[in-house]
Amino acid sequence: MTPTILEKKTITDRLLISWIRCRRKAWLDLYEENKHKDWSAHRALQLDHQYKSFSALLSEAPNRGIEALKRGSNGVVGLRLKGIGPQGLKIEAHPPLLKKINLGSPWGDFSYIPVVAQQGRRLTREHRLSLALWSYLLEQVQQIEVKYGLAVSIRNAGSLDIQEIAITKKLTNELFDSLKRLYKDIRKDVSPGLIADRKKCTLCSWKKLCDEKANEEEDLSEISGIGAKRKIILQEIGIKNLSQLALIDKDDLTNKLSPYGESHKKIAGQLIRQAKVQKKLSPERLSSSMALPELNSAEGVFIYDIESDPDAHHDFLHGFVSLAKRKDGTWLLDDVKYQPILNLSNHTEEIAWGNIKRKLKSHPNWPVLHYGETESLSICRMAKRQGEEDKEINIIRNKFIDIHSRLKGSWVLPVNSYSLKEVAKWLKFEWSQKGSSGAKALLWWRQCQKAISQNNIKPKQLELIMRYNQDDCIATWKIAEWIIDKK
Ligand code: SF4
Incomplete structure (x- = not known):
């Protein structure tokens, strides 16, 4: 009709x-x-x-x-x-x-x-x-x-x-x-193709439908490492989909990418490997050395995740999960303890920083696991703002282990993105609140701010954000655990 x-x-x-x-x-x-x-x-x-x-x-x-x-x-x-x-x-x-x-x-x-x-x-x-x-x-x-x-x-x-x-x-x-x-x-009978820059799809309500189409058509944008520009280049040199990329010879692709600059040329092998892994749906190890050697001797770990309001440059929640190693050397997630440290306004940062320091000092030898570089950068910036000495900031920085970077350095996974959500989803981890996302957590935070400004000091959305944050920490651990299990 x-x-x-x-x-x-x-x-x-x-x-x-x-x-x-x-x-x-x-x-x-x-x-x-x-x-x-x-x-x-x-x-x-x-x-x-x-x-x-x-x-x-x-x-x-x-x-x-x-x-x-x-x-x-x-x-x-x-x-x-x-x-x-x-x-x-x-x-x-x-x-x-x-x-x-x-x-x-x-x-x-x-x-x-x-x-x-x-x-x-x-x-x-x-x-x-x-x-x-x-x-x-x-x-x-x-x-x-x-x-x-x-x-x-x-x-x-x-x-x-x-x-x-x-x-x-x-x-x-x-x-x-x-x-x-x-x-x-x-007025056309068929829908236009997928947008070239698929990062924009994260904001779109048709994402699920378009993801299915991209998957069915083996669209190049489905391959981790291929953005809008690289997709156009690959199409120009005659590679139209994932299967074609998985089959091409590395030297051949390197030569074809040479005219487009060093950054494209040197990534040829990586793109083919990623396409092959996504095609056969099976992970491939990149290095035989251990990806997380620090955890061998660790008696426990903190898993840390921040919730932020990017427009206000405000980290309003610092979530810590504490996980002690058992006497028999195994890790069991049933033993987790979650502590949310709130920083409701930038004026309360001093109190939040005091709580974070106490948390880290409660187990001074435990590493802090996090996913992506944001957490480590943010906490070091916070320490600086709070007047910590460079030496102290370095000690803190050295405790942090970026699971995302260790994963990418040691494994190729059959996922179209190495984001926390996509990798944890591949490991069958489910967030406890259906449909939750970073954007939704930000919306809850905005609703919280409104409630707090109307003297509601414990808005219900704060609970929802904390649960989401705890799930992010546990998802980070699930990925770390998978890496450890693979030795
Ligand atoms: S998800 Fe939205 S933005 Fe992305 S291709 Fe589909 S319609 Fe376009």
Whole structure:
């Protein structure tokens, strides 16, 4: 059945935003059944950021609808704008906020400009074209040219970045061109291919569906070590999928990659090995030496994982699992003890640091296992901020063992990514809270902050974050344990 949007030849701002992110996403939004779509925490995080940014911009709550616009409210939401675009396309949009400015219109000595919340450091094409679309439709309502829009973003410590974005002829032309191309794409019977840069898929609610397609088609992006650029290069030299990469001779691939630079050339053998392992679904050892020799003599280990708010550069939870080795030299996960050390605001870092130091000193010879370089870097930076001597920081740094780096140095696994989630999933580890993820933990944290600001000192989301953090620690141990078992 043809979706209504095409019958009416109407394009919405939501569809345009989807298309800018990924052409395939716009097509799936229109034609694919919603049961294949997963809820994504990123949309909720985006709305949270938008709400905070708009609240900081306006001195009072915005009003709703066309009447609010006509009577000159400072901020207006809930308005549906309609108009005709290129090729007679009907366009509809719901700008998230219109802000009053002192420029006359038929309604009085005021008119409006659109506002977009800019999440992330960079202003993107999505922000610019959204502003251009809302401006184009708004001009038809208020009968006055919209010369600029605003991109706003709440930053650390509540400061608000405000940027004026000029709505130029060139930008409007780019918008029209995009609308025409979007309309052409969504009239096709088959969906566009997967996006080249599949890192963007982590934010998308169609990820599971597209992962299945990538897997079925043996898409090159499914191979660990192949990003958007390398995929294009491999396609250019005639390698279209995982099977072809697994079969090619190493010298042949090295020669073919030479014109693209040293970094691609020297990785040829690694790519073929990874493709072979993923093809035969069986891990391959890289080195006969022990990957974790420190654990032979260790009486126990700490497993450590941080939860952070990247926008605020704030590590709000330091989770430690303590695991003592048994007298018979074995490790048993039943013996774990979890201690969450909270750092609810950057003002409480001194207390958190005191607790972390006490924790580390409780077993001064135990190594600290973690997954990825973030934990070690963050704790050393924290120690520095708290005035520790370089000598002391070095002692702390030397306790840390990055399981991710040891794993990659000693094994090739049949996984498309060596992230904690993918490797632990391959080992059949399951997080106790279904659908949990880093993005969801961040959303819980934002909800916690709101609850704490309303004097709820023990919000329920804090429990959820701690459970997630404990699971991350246990997943890290599961990987370490697998390495130890393989000797
Ligand atoms: S999961 Fe990736 S390829 Fe699929 S629609 Fe989303 S962004 Fe595009």
